[in-house]
Amino acid sequence: MDHIVDTRPGRGDQTLMPGGQAFITETRAAARDAGITLFDVTDPDQGIVHVISPELGIVLPGCTLIAPDSHTCTQGAFGALAWGIGSSEAEHSMATGTLRLTRPKTMRVTFTGTLAPGVTPKDIILTLIARHGAGGGKGYAVEFAGDAIRALDMEGRMTLCNMATEFSAMTGMIAPDEKTYDWLRGRPYAPRDAMFDQAVADWQTLPSDEGARFDIEIDIDTSAIQPMISWGTSPEHSIGISGTVPADPPERPVTYMGVEPGQKLIGLPIDAAFIGSCTNGRLSDLRRAAALLKGRHVAPGIKALVVPGSMAVRRAAEAEGLDCIFTQAGFEWRMSGCSMCFYAGGESFPAGSRVISSTNRNFEGRQGPNIRTHIASPETVAASAIAGHIADPREMAA
């Protein structure tokens, strides 16, 4: 009920997605028959699975968590072994309570240093993928470690782990700590009272031992990272926002994206801006974007929308008045779902649009036919929407 649902206010089972309504009603009937809890279209807890599972305390440190969605690795932020599978594997897991898999190799990526203002976890993970390739994590379960990770809040950690799949890793995970326990305490599906304390005692045994050996280690100093943006059609085609398209890039992505070798991206006119997704659709993401948008308006002709990752995020944002900031700035304020991250709900931008998007994939046609997607942080999306062209959020500080 995240990929298919309509995100326009007043929605029901109907969606613009071909066959979407049948999918919704068949899923509802199958869940009811099997006695499986469904966070349905009108449920107050409805939302993108990787947003609502942490909100509800369904993911826990040390648990094995799978879903037939590649971004399940998001939930590795809680020290869970969480990864995406195909439908046949989902069927296998429901029939047997198990999955057959090859033990992955291990990688640790240690992030040191302090993030500069305006630089976010999205920029960290895009830096890793740009440096080591979209296939760089293939065959590995990756632990994200280091001072820069310990300093992140849980929502930032989720953004980072979310894109482990864009790195081709089986999963990304972060050792649980006090921030993890504080997040989970009191959530509806988390253990309570004495059992919570018992669970924490167990979770404290989960982090990698001092001196643990990994098959491969990568170190990245985060203090030099700047806001990142993609120029091509793979997340590995990403550069610092003040940078230029490579001088000798592959031909196909350059042609598709309509950019020139060596071109600066700042100043490139855009048609649309999207804030949302399992990568950057949480409350802190909306707060940071709203801080830039407050008292400003998107440039003329720009279609802009913000889609909260869950109905709980939407309510929390409304309680803070963020919805008013977004709508006064010219953004549409939507119900939660995956939305235009990939043409979900059957909606798209006009063919050929250039879109700046807080999502995770800039593939050809991902957001609709011939759409040119630039992925970036919510701040960069907000700043660019105001400017009407790709813009550096640091030069538009709140």
Next chain:
Amino acid sequence: MKPFTTLTAVAAPLIRDNIDTDAIIPSREMKSTGKTGLADGLFAPWRYLTPSARDPDPQFVLNQTAFAKAEILLGGRNFGCGSSREHAVWALAEYGIRAVIAPSFAPIFAGNCTRNGIVPVVLNDDAIAAIGNDGGPVTIDLAAQTVAVRDGSQWLFEIGAEAKAMLFEGLDPIELTLKNRADIAAFQTADKVARPWIYLGDIA
């Protein structure tokens, strides 16, 4: 699932890196709730000039006469990256593709292949280029783990023992796993005592 032993077929070159599952089948082409009715949407953004009109793009390899009967695809690095959608593999299978040869595969996609009778064959760039240049029928022998072309050149490929067994015997992995039913139950009984918080039904 139909067992895969050997296959001799035309191999269509689509040698681009990072061919993602949105390209293999866009979400807007996934119109059914089942595993069929997907072949038409296979590679829709590349295969048709206007996907909604279904007018073939003559430039696209599968639309060329020589490759119309292709059962093997030659791909680039990180083939099948992106969304976990198994529809990508179902669409390939329904279209008639039985093997993909690429320098590397995205892990979820490779797992989906072996569960649907498609062999993910990993060979290096040079081998794939040579297969493409040969232009003749390509023979894949799963038991021997070899790929051979008309001029006699042959390459060995690696595949996990379990994936190989599933493909070769057309095994149902669920039945295979349920042979260990007693071990699974014993693990869960012990784990429920050690980590009761993991089991949702016991808390909610």
